[in-house]
Each structure stands twice: as C-alpha cells, then as structure tokens.
Amino acid sequence: MTEISTSPTHSFLDYAPAPESKSILHLKKSYGLFIGGEFVKGSGKPFLTVSPSTEETIAEIANASAKDVDAAVAAARKAYDSTWRKLSGADRGKYLFRIARLVQERARELAVAESLDNGKPIKESRDVDVPLVAAWFFYYAGWADKLDYAGLGPNPKALGVAAQVIPWNFPLLMLAWKIAPALAAGNTVVIKPAETTPLSALIFAEILQQADLPAGVVNIITGAGDTGEALVNHPDVNKVAFTGSTAVGRAIAKSTAGSGKKLTLELGGKAANIVFDDAPIDQAVEGIVNGIFFNQGHVCCAGSRLLVQENVHEEVVERLKTRLATLRLGDPLDKNTDIGAINSREQLDRIRTLSDIGEKEGAERWTAPCVIPDKGFWFAPTIFDNVSTSSTIAREEIFGPVLSVLTFRTPAEAIAKANNTPYGLSAGIWSDKGSKILAVADELRAGVIWANTFNRFDPASPFGGYKESGYGREGGRHGLAAYLSSAGWGAK
Amino acid sequence: MTLESAQALAPAERAVGLIGSDLTEKSLRLHLEGLPGVDAVGLEQRAAGLGTRSIKTTSKARALDTIIRLIDLTTLEGADTPGKVRSLVAKAMNPDPSDPSTPRVAAVCVYGDMVPYAVEALGASHGDPAKGLISVAAVATAFPSGRASLHVKLADTADAVANGADEIDMVIDRGAFLAGNYGLVFDQIVAVKDACRREDGSYAHLKVILETGELNTYDNVRRASWLAILAGGDFIKTSTGKVAPAATLPVTLLMLEVVRDWHRLTGERIGVKPAGGIRSSKDAIKYLVTVAETAGEEWLDPHLFRFGASSLLNDVLLQRQKLTTGRYSGPDYVTID
Numbered sequence: 001m002t003e004i005s006t007s008p009t010h011s012f013l014d015y016a017p018a019p020e021s022k023s024i025l026h027l028k029k030s031y032g033l034f035i036g037g038e039f040v041k042g043s044g045k046p047f048l049t050v051s052p053s054t055e056e057t058i059a060e061i062a063n064a065s066a067k068d069v070d071a072a073v074a075a076a077r078k079a080y081d082s083t084w085r086k087l088s089g090a091d092r093g094k095y096l097f098r099i100a101r102l103v104q105e106r107a108r109e110l111a112v113a114e115s116l117d118n119g120k121p122i123k124e125s126r127d128v129d130v131p132l133v134a135a136w137f138f139y140y141a142g143w144a145d146k147l148d149y150a151g152l153g154p155n156p157k158a159l160g161v162a163a164q165v166i167p168w169n170f171p172l173l174m175l176a177w178k179i180a181p182a183l184a185a186g187n188t189v190v191i192k193p194a195e196t197t198p199l200s201a202l203i204f205a206e207i208l209q210q211a212d213l214p215a216g217v218v219n220i221i222t223g224a225g226d227t228g229e230a231l232v233n234h235p236d237v238n239k240v241a242f243t244g245s246t247a248v249g250r251a252i253a254k255s256t257a258g259s260g261k262k263l264t265l266e267l268g269g270k271a272a273n274i275v276f277d278d279a280p281i282d283q284a285v286e287g288i289v290n291g292i293f294f295n296q297g298h299v300c301c302a303g304s305r306l307l308v309q310e311n312v313h314e315e316v317v318e319r320l321k322t323r324l325a326t327l328r329l330g331d332p333l334d335k336n337t338d339i340g341a342i343n344s345r346e347q348l349d350r351i352r353t354l355s356d357i358g359e360k361e362g363a364e365r366w367t368a369p370c371v372i373p374d375k376g377f378w379f380a381p382t383i384f385d386n387v388s389t390s391s392t393i394a395r396e397e398i399f400g401p402v403l404s405v406l407t408f409r410t411p412a413e414a415i416a417k418a419n420n421t422p423y424g425l426s427a428g429i430w431s432d433k434g435s436k437i438l439a440v441a442d443e444l445r446a447g448v449i450w451a452n453t454f455n456r457f458d459p460a461s462p463f464g465g466y467k468e469s470g471y472g473r474e475g476g477r478h479g480l481a482a483y484l485s486s487a488g489w490g491a492k
Numbered sequence: 493m494t495l496e497s498a499q500a501l502a503p504a505e506r507a508v509g510l511i512g513s514d515l516t517e518k519s520l521r522l523h524l525e526g527l528p529g530v531d532a533v534g535l536e537q538r539a540a541g542l543g544t545r546s547i548k549t550t551s552k553a554r555a556l557d558t559i560i561r562l563i564d565l566t567t568l569e570g571a572d573t574p575g576k577v578r579s580l581v582a583k584a585m586n587p588d589p590s591d592p593s594t595p596r597v598a599a600v601c602v603y604g605d606m607v608p609y610a611v612e613a614l615g616a617s618h619g620d621p622a623k624g625l626i627s628v629a630a631v632a633t634a635f636p637s638g639r640a641s642l643h644v645k646l647a648d649t650a651d652a653v654a655n656g657a658d659e660i661d662m663v664i665d666r667g668a669f670l671a672g673n674y675g676l677v678f679d680q681i682v683a684v685k686d687a688c689r690r691e692d693g694s695y696a697h698l699k700v701i702l703e704t705g706e707l708n709t710y711d712n713v714r715r716a717s718w719l720a721i722l723a724g725g726d727f728i729k730t731s732t733g734k735v736a737p738a739a740t741l742p743v744t745l746l747m748l749e750v751v752r753d754w755h756r757l758t759g760e761r762i763g764v765k766p767a768g769g770i771r772s773s774k775d776a777i778k779y780l781v782t783v784a785e786t787a788g789e790e791w792l793d794p795h796l797f798r799f800g801a802s803s804l805l806n807d808v809l810l811q812r813q814k815l816t817t818g819r820y821s822g823p824d825y826v827t828i829d
Contacts, residue, residue: 012558012789013784013785013789014551015548016551016552018548123544127544278528278529279528279529280529282528282530282534282535282749283530283533283534283535286538287534335546336545336546432528432529432531452531
C-alpha cells in the first residue's frame with residue numbers, strides 16, 4: 001500500500017468528535033409534578049435522574065405519593081367533565097396539531113434531552129424518536145373529528161380518565177403513543193414516565209403549557225413502581241394503558257380485573273428475524289443490525305432471535321461480524337455514535353447475567369471490538385452463535401444488544417421455531433420471493449411482521465402483540481378503539 | 493441454448509478461475525443471475541444512514557485533502573481544445589496557487605485525441621498518482637454511447653494508449669447487457685483490455701463504465717459490476733456523466749459491496765469510480781465515509797478509488813481555504829480551469 005495520507009498514523013475512520021451541543025437545553029435544577037396545568041411539588045421523597053453515559057446527575061425529580069396521584073386523577077376528572085368532553089372533535093384536533101408543531105419546533109431540544117437522560121444515540125433520537133412523536137400527534141389530530149369512521153359505529157364515546165404508565169426505552173415516543181390517541185378520542189390523561197427517564201416528559205409538559213392545552217387534560221406525574229401502582233389502581237380511572245415488562249403487566253391485569261377499567265398492555269417480546277437463503281444478503285445484514293442493535297436492543301419488538309437458513313448461516317454470521325466491527329459505541333450526544341449507553345445499572349446487570357448464562361449453556365459468544373468508556377453503563381454488541389431453542393437466551397427477553405443465532409432448514413421449521421415462544425410481538429422475514437414472505441407471514445403468531453426491513457414504525461400502522469406480549473393495539477384506526485366505546489356502552 | 497451462445501467466451505483469467513475453464517454464455521449467465529438480489533429500499537436506507545456521518549474539524553481537513561488526491565479532473569466536451577486541456581493540466585498540478593500545501597489530483601481525464609496535449613503539458617509530472625504524479629486517463633470505445641463496431645472501439649483504445657494514456661475509461665454495450673447478451677459484453681471488455689496492452693507488455697489501467705443510469709435496477713448494477721470484474725476491469729465506474737442520473741450514493745455503495753465481496757473471495761482489490769453529479773465537498777465526504785465503512789479505508793487510495801468530477805475540485809478548495817483562514821471566500825478566489 002502506498003503512503004498517501006497527510007499523517008499516516010491517522011485513520012480516516014477516527015472521526016473527530018461531533019457532539020450535539022447541550023446549550024439548547026434550559027434545564028431546571030428540580031422538577032415538580034405537572035398537575036392541573038401547573039408544576040406542583042410532590043409529597044414523596046424526590047429522586048435524581050442521571051445520565052447513563054456519565055453517571056452525572058441531570059436534575060432532581062418530584063416523587064408522586066398516593067395523595068399526589070389522587071390530585072392528578074381529580075384534575076383529569078375535572079378537566080374531562082368541565083372542558084374536554086364538551087369540546088368538538090375539531091377543537092380537540094386543533095390542540096393536537098398545535099402540540100405536533102411545537103414538538104417539531106423544539107425537536108432538537110427534545111432529542112438532546114432524550115439522549116442525555118436515556119443514553120440513546122442522538123442520531124436515533126433526532127432521526128427516529130422525535131420525528132415519530134410529531135407524526136403521532138399529527139396523525140391522531142386528524143382523527144379527532146372523524147371518530148364516526150373509526151369502525152366502532154356512529155358517535156363512539158370517550159372512556160373518561162386514562163391512566164398511562166410508560167417505559168424507559170422510548171420515553172417520549174411512548175408518551176406520544178399513549179397521549180395522542182387518548183386526547184383525540186376525548187379522554188383526559190394521567191401519565192407516569194419511567195423513573196429513570198422523566199426528563200423529556202417534563203419538557204413535554206412545558207410544550208403543553210405553550211400550546212395552551214386546558215388545565216388538567218394531561219397530567220404528568222413522576223415516581224417509581226409504587227406511584228404507577230397507585231395510579232392504575234385508582235378507583236376513578238376508566239382506562240389503563242401500560243407498556244413495560246410482562247411481569248408488571250400481569251399484575252396490572254389481575255388488579256384491574258372486575259374493576260370495569262378498560263385495559264391495554266404492550267409487553268415483552270422475543271422476536272424472530274428469519275433470513276432465508278434467497279434474501280438480499282447485504283440488506284438482510286443491515287436489517288439484523290437494525291433489528292437488535294437499534295436503541296441498544298432496548299426495544300420490546302427487537303429481533304433478538306436470528307433464525308437463519310442453514311446453508312447461508314456461516315456467510316451471514318461472518319458478514320454480520322464484519323459489519324458490527326464498524327459500529328461506534330460511545331457518547332450518545334456525538335452525531336457519529338451508533339451504540340449508546342445502557343439505560344441503568346440495573347438493566348446492565350441483567351444483560352450481563354443473561355449473557356453469562358448463555359455462555360455457560362454452551363452458546364458461542366462473540367463481542368464486537370469496542371472501547372468501553374470508563375464511566376457510565378455500557379455493553380458492547382454481542383452475538384451468540386449455535387444457540388439452541390432450549391437455551392435461556394433464546395427464550396428470555398434480554399432487552400439489550402445481544403443477538404441469539406439459531407438455524408433452520410425449511411420454511412416449516414422456521415415457522416415452528418419462530419412461534420415457539422411465549423411472546424408474539426413482532427417478527428421479520430427476509431427473502432427476495434414475495435410469495436414466500438406472504439406464506440410465512442400468514443403462519444407467524446406475531447402482531448407486527450416486517451418483510452425485508454425491521455423496526456419501522458408509522459402512526460397509521462397498528463402495533464401490538466399476541467400471547468404474553470399483551471393485548472390491544474396502538475397506532476392506526478385500531479389504536480383509537482383502546483380509548484373509545486361504542487355509543488351507549490360503558491361510557492361514563 | 494443456441495450454437496452461437498455455446499461458443500466459449502474469450503479466456504479471461506478471473507472468470508476462468510471463478511466459473512471454470514468451460515466458460516460459456518450459459519455458465520456466465522448462471523453465475524450472474526445466481527447473485528443475491530438487492531433490496532432497493534434497504535440499500536437506499538443504508539446509503540442515507542452513511543450520509544448522516546458528521547465529519548468535522550481535523551477529520552474534515554484530512555477528508556478534503558483526500559478528496560483532492562482522488563479526483564480525476566475531467567473535461568469531456570465536444571468543444572475541448574488543446575488550450576483547454578493545457579489549462580486543465582495546470583489546474584491539476586497546482587489546484588490552489590494561494591496555498592502550495594494543496595495536494596495534486598490523481599489524474600486528468602480527457603477524450604482520446606487530447607491525450608498528447610495532456611501528456612505534453614504534464615511533462616515530468618506525468619506518472620503514478622501514488623508517487624505524487626498525475627496520470628492521464630482517456631475515455632475510449634465510442635464514449636459515451638458505445639454504439640460503434642468492436643473494431644472501432646479497439647482502434648479508439650489502442651490509439652489512446654499509444655499516445656500515452658495511463659488509464660482507459662471504456663463504456664460497456666448497455667444495449668447488449670439489457671438484452672441479456674452478457675457474453676457479448678464480456679468479450680468486448682476482454683478485447684478492450686487486450687487493446688490496453690502497451691508495446692513493453694504492460695497494460696494501461698482499465699476502468700469499465702457501467703452507465704448505471706441506463707441499467708435502471710440495482711440488480712442490473714450488481715450483475716454488470718461482477719461482469720466487468722470477471723472480464724478483467726481494474727476499476728468499475730458508475731457513469732459517463734452524459735446520462736442522468738449519474739453517480740448516486742446507493743449505486744456507489746452497491747459497487748463497493750461488490751469489490752469488497754470480490755476481495756473477500758479472491759484477495760484481489762478492484763477500484764471504484766463514481767463519476768458525474770458529485771459537485772460539493774459535503775457530498776464527496778459522504779462517498780469517503782461510504783468507502784471506508786464498506787470496503788475499508790485501504791480503498792481511499794488513488795489506485796482504488798476516484799471521483800470523476802470537474803466542478804467538485806473548486807468547492808473542495810473553497811472549503812479548504814475556509815478551514816485554513818477561518819472565513820469563506822468566493823468563487824473568484826479559486827481559479828477556473
């Protein structure tokens with residue numbers, strides 16, 4: 001090789017740091033609860049939210065006690081009775097359009113806050129999360145005055161007060177998935193973001209003030225599991241929507257049973273990403289990467305089980321390793337970062353434990369060559385090859401950047417293995433043959449099936465699971481059904 | 493299978509090595525049509541993703557110099573004159589008179605009849621770009637359409653080589669390719685490669701222009717790339733610059749995947765040249781990122797990657813001046829060639 005570079009010791013691939021500036025944020029030292037349109041003090045002991053990439057404290061966050069939950073539900077009830085239910089659909093839509101535009105205006109700020117608090121790379125919060133948040137509000141704003149056409153018969157009714165509990169993996173996007181359809185359908189909301197990622201929701205509260213949304217229509221309360229429990233079990237709540245772990249979802253299903261509350265659950269997953277030998281191979285490798293390493297694998301619909309046809313197994317795994325070696329792990333605010341930080345020490349411990357079990361059970365472990373920063377919570381992209389269907393890592397949701405590789409020989413075997421899980425949230429199929437994709441998709445028990453792509457979301461497309469992945473659908477016309485009842489039934 | 497197509501194709505070392513010594517139209521077709529498909533949406537998504545890399549400060553400075561070293565400074569006009577070519581050569585040798593630290597471009601690219609003027613103007617600076625010298629590339633084979641008899645194409649090529657061209661940019665017969673006559677396209681590339689042979693037994697480097705804007709599908713681009721490599725091309729090049737669309741990032745990404753795969757298979761490195769339509773430093777940097785993250789950064793070498801461009805150089809010079817002086821100047825602060 002000839003000498004051509006200015007300084008031969010420098011690699012072109014050593015991209016100079018390109019951090020997104022934090023100066024756009026105007027963070028407060030401490031945040032209260034957003035109840036009745038105002039920030040109020042919480043009566044519980046406040047907690048700190050930290051940046052998972054540096055372990056530095058970002059802000060102090062109020063902790064909602066049962067008393068605060070009461071106040072939030074009462075504010076939502078009052079807003080429902082006095083204002084929101086009386087507004088026309090077109091007027092509700094106006095507020096939603098206004099929120100969507102404000103999200104776009106403050107997109108950079110929201111993206112920086114999200115990456116800071118959650119640890120996800122800025123390129124994802126900037127190019128995926130925040131644009132989708134705006135898209136969700138725009139989409140449901142359009143539905144607000146067209147509920148007669150939602151497929152629920154004429155003049156469907158709002159349910160009342162919705163209690164919503166959301167996870168830490170897509171803090172702002174999950175908030176949008178919950179709030180947008182609820183408001184479009186005419187409900188008022190009390191929402192609790194996860195305790196490790198409250199920041200973007202609190203900035204969103206400022207957006208609601210800016211939008212002049214009537215007080216109490218959306219209340220945002222922060223706290224841990226007990227706050228969520230008090231919220232979903234509150235007697236004056238008509239609807240419970242939860243996204244999170246299957247264990248908590250199961251507990252909520254039990255405690256709300258017989259209460260008359262309408263319930264939707266979006267829980268865990270262990271999705272199969274099926275690669276046939278006639279797949280567009282380079283794009284399939286990209287899809288596998290996007291399927292499991294997007295958002296550090298903190299995705300309920302992540303393609304965590306790679307099912308690859310035996311005759312292309314070696315080639316796919318080799319190409320995958322080459323590709324993973326180009327991923328950049330590090331500062332979530334750097335625009336060139338591909339893999340950010342794990343959201344919390346607790347989650348990191350879980351990923352480590354499950355990975356160690358995988359190794360002990362005989363799977364072949366391969367880790368991408370990344371330099372791990374000294375501070376913060378990090379886990380390098382990892383592949384387990386020769387995983388058997390009985391392995392723990394092929395059955396349990398790891399919720400981290402860990403891919404289990406299994407093989408199959410025939411489409412029937414691929415389908416059987418893909419369905420052989422208590423979950424059923426999503427699946428992916430890679431093949432150049434359209435008829436094969438349709439035939440296989442027909443047999444898969446999963447709520448969302450991607451063909452020759454993975455982890456693509458659109459507000460018009462319903463999302464949700466089978467079996468232990470939950471019930472109810474979010475997004476699209478189907479997402480409205482979770483927040484409406486047919487006229488004369490169940491409405492308060 | 494007709495008798496004609498059962499005829500053995502011209503022997504080309506690479507094709508024989510990969511497909512076997514009984515190289516026929518049929519065996520070639522089976523190989524090309526057996527390549528995995530390309531998913532257009534996924535390919536374009538990946539290219540867009542590579543395009544979001546943020547190359548700043550020191551990385552940007554190095555990238556700009558790298559771009560200059562990889563440029564084939566081009567003039568391919570019917571109105572070209574010896575004077576125009578001399579002016580182009582002067583620009584190639586001294587891109588920015590206000591800054592002597594500016595590197596030289598890799599080559600000048602001209603029509604065959606302009607080669608003697610380019611060679612003369614370069615004088616002692618004529619030679620291998622890896623040694624800081626400048627090569628002369630000539631377009632040949634009835635560029636840009638390729639619509640001439642093989643006899644004419646070969647004469648065109650031999651003429652340019654005899655005049656001192658170091659590199660030949662040939663066009664493939666797109667009509668034959670689209671009609672499925674892969675063997676004909678293959679044989680022509682082999683014959684042109686043979687016409688690149690100099691008296692001393694060495695060869696001018698052969699760049700094979702696929703004219704991807706006329707091939708229309710990514711599957712075709714992949715097949716044509718393999719075909720050109722199997723027939724002996726040293727470089728695969730996207731476009732003539734006379735057909736829109738010319739070079740695009742997804743097409744270049746796809747061609748880089750082919751040369752990466754060829755290297756994985758054989759250990760041999762083939763060059764890639766996107767040409768036409770790359771006018772800004774910002775776009776060119778996206779190509780560098782795509783090269784480094786797909787084929788590997790060893791491809792950022794004038795023997796393995798080139799930009800076919802004319803106006804790109806001045807934009808890079810303006811960006812370079814901005815980095816050194818801290819302010820933007822205007823188009824009158826760089827020379828027109």
